[in-house]
Amino acid sequence: MFSKIDDIRKALLAGDNSCLQQVFDQCGNYCIKTLKDKYKCSKEDAEDIFIDSIIIFRENVLNNKLQVITSLKGYLLGICVNKYKEQLFKENRQLKHLDEIVQNWYPEEYEEDDSLKIINNKAFSKLSIHCQTILKYFYVEKISMAEIADHLNLANANSVKVTKARCYKKWKDLVEKLKSN
Amino acid sequence: MGLTEKDYQLIDDLITDRLNESAYTSLKERVAQDPEFADELRRKIDLTKAIEASHHELKAEFGSMLGNSMKRKNSKRVLLRIAATVTLLLIATLFLWQASPSKNERVFAAYFKQYPIPANLRGENVETNLNEGFMAYETQNFSKALPIFNNSDDNSVSIKMYIGNCYLGIDRPEKAAEVFSSLDSEEAQWYLALTYVKMNQINEAREVLEALEIKSEIYRAKAKELLVDLAP
Numbered sequence: 001m002f003s004k005i006d007d008i009r010k011a012l013l014a015g016d017n018s019c020l021q022q023v024f025d026q027c028g029n030y031c032i033k034t035l036k037d038k039y040k041c042s043k044e045d046a047e048d049i050f051i052d053s054i055i056i057f058r059e060n061v062l063n064n065k066l067q068v069i070t071s072l073k074g075y076l077l078g079i080c081v082n083k084y085k086e087q088l089f090k091e092n093r094q095l096k097h098l099d100e101i102v103q104n105w106y107p108e109e110y111e112e113d114d115s116l117k118i119i120n121n122k123a124f125s126k127l128s129i130h131c132q133t134i135l136k137y138f139y140v141e142k143i144s145m146a147e148i149a150d151h152l153n154l155a156n157a158n159s160v161k162v163t164k165a166r167c168y169k170k171w172k173d174l175v176e177k178l179k180s181n
Numbered sequence: 182m183g184l185t186e187k188d189y190q191l192i193d194d195l196i197t198d199r200l201n202e203s204a205y206t207s208l209k210e211r212v213a214q215d216p217e218f219a220d221e222l223r224r225k226i227d228l229t230k231a232i233e234a235s236h237h238e239l240k241a242e243f244g245s246m247l248g249n250s251m252k253r254k255n256s257k258r259v260l261l262r263i264a265a266t267v268t269l270l271l272i273a274t275l276f277l278w279q280a281s282p283s284k285n286e287r288v289f290a291a292y293f294k295q296y297p298i299p300a301n302l303r304g305e306n307v308e309t310n311l312n313e314g315f316m317a318y319e320t321q322n323f324s325k326a327l328p329i330f331n332n333s334d335d336n337s338v339s340i341k342m343y344i345g346n347c348y349l350g351i352d353r354p355e356k357a358a359e360v361f362s363s364l365d366s367e368e369a370q371w372y373l374a375l376t377y378v379k380m381n382q383i384n385e386a387r388e389v390l391e392a393l394e395i396k397s398e399i400y401r402a403k404a405k406e407l408l409v410d411l412a413p
Contacts, residue, residue: 017242024243024250051243055236098229101195104209120231132235139229140236142197165189171228 005069009061020054027076034077039084049087053079062129063152090142116179123174131167138164184221192222196229288410289379292403295321296346296372311335318343323350338364345372354379367397374407383411 011019028050035046056079060066069075124132133152137143138160145157145164154160191208194200200208212219298315314329327347330340341364348357354376361373370389377386390411393404 017239017246020243021246021250024246025253028247028250029254047244047247051240051247054243055239058239098196098226098233101198102226116227117230117234120227121234124228124231124235132232135228136232136236138193139196139225140232142199168228171231172224 005061005066009064012058012062017058020058023054023057023072023076027073030073031077031080035080035084039081041084049080049083050076052083056083059129059133063133065153086141119175119178123171123178126174127167127171131163131170134160134164135167135171184217188218188221192218192225195222196225283381285378285381285383285411288407289375291410292378292407293349293375295350296342296368298343311340314343318347321350323347327351338366338369342368342372345369345376349376349379367393367400370397371400371403374404378407378411387411 008019031050031053032043032046035041035049036043039046041049053076057076066075124135127135130152134148137148137151138145143151145160148154148160149156152160154163191200191204194204195208212222298319310329311333314326314333317323317326317329323346327344330344330347333340341360345357345360345364348354348360349372358373358376358380361369361376370393374386374389374393377383377389387408390404390408393400394408395401397404
């Protein structure tokens with residue numbers, strides 16, 4: 001029997017991801033096998049998509065996006081399939097990776113300062129899950145504002161833009177605060 | 182000169198790969214000439230790297246959780262395979278054990294000889310039906326011979342012996358025991374002992390054999406030998 005979503009949320013909010021092990025145990029095989037058999041994914045790709053889907057599931061739980069799930073397997077498979085289609089779409093768009101952009105814009109100067117890197121990462125981890133999700137969707141997943149609004153049940157693209165700017169400022173302030181400590 | 186809303190938008194477009202070629206080229210000059218703009222771009226790159234690092238960290242954690250789950254599934258699968266193999270082996274052993282004759286069956290087969298029909302019992306003086314019965318008996322067609330013997334007017338010990346043997350032949354040892362135990366002859370006692378062996382009633386078989394060992398000249402040696410073979 002599965003824990004209630006609320007129990008999972010409580011554990012996740014307390015920083016305990018281990019509660020998700022039961023999701024892996026119950027749904028992993030089913031989702032990976034379906035991705036392999038029906039969508040002809042390689043084992044590695046299927047596992048990668050499934051892990052990404054669990055990350056999305058975690059975000060959705062933390063963002064209060066789901067209250068009750070009738071079939072967790074079905075729900076996760078839905079996320080997996082969307083993720084798979086999204087990957088195909090991205091492959092077709094041939095998006096530049098961040099490293100490529102850095103190479104183009106800072107060919108020699110961009111050296112990663114380890115202590116700054118730690119501060120940047122720490123500042124990001126201190127943001128609310130809502131901010132983390134919006135920033136990730138926008139900067140890493142490269143999802144449009146309208147789609148993010150749709151994903152996170154926000155009013156419209158503009159409210160995403162405003163929230164994103166606010167979250168970015170929070171991150172910047174946290175970085176400065178951590179630097180001064 | 183501070184950055185405008187448009188500048189922030191340009192930086193976001195650059196990071197998220199939404200810039201067209203001409204905007205891309207003009208931005209390159211801007212970064213080279215405007216340190217504030219370059220700093221902001223760098224900060225956005227830092228943020229994106231921090232997001233990626235967090236994502237990778239989570240992916241690594243979940244990857245190991247998936248690994249644990251798969252390992253458990255695999256070890257469950259291995260255990261199931263072992264259990265299935267053991268079950269198959271047990272079934273095979275049970276089957277072989279059931280299919281192979283038991284010790285008592287082997288003993289019975291070693292000592293049992295079908296009760297013979299003497300030549301004088303066949304021929305013109307004998308009922309036609311009985312002759313037919315003898316022929317069936319000799320060709321081990323016991324189910325044909327049995328009703329002929331049973332319906333015969335001849336109630337001699339010999340016919341009863343054939344009836345008993347027929348019951349043994351059609352694997353009805355309890356009926357055979359009934360017949361042999363009703364006869365007061367050493368031969369019948371010998372066959373009764375063998376019938377008990379076939380029925381795994383070893384104590385009963387021993388009792389009959391011990392009696393034969395004492396009183397029967399003909400069966401003493403055989404009874405003794407069989408008693409040794411039946412020893413636990």
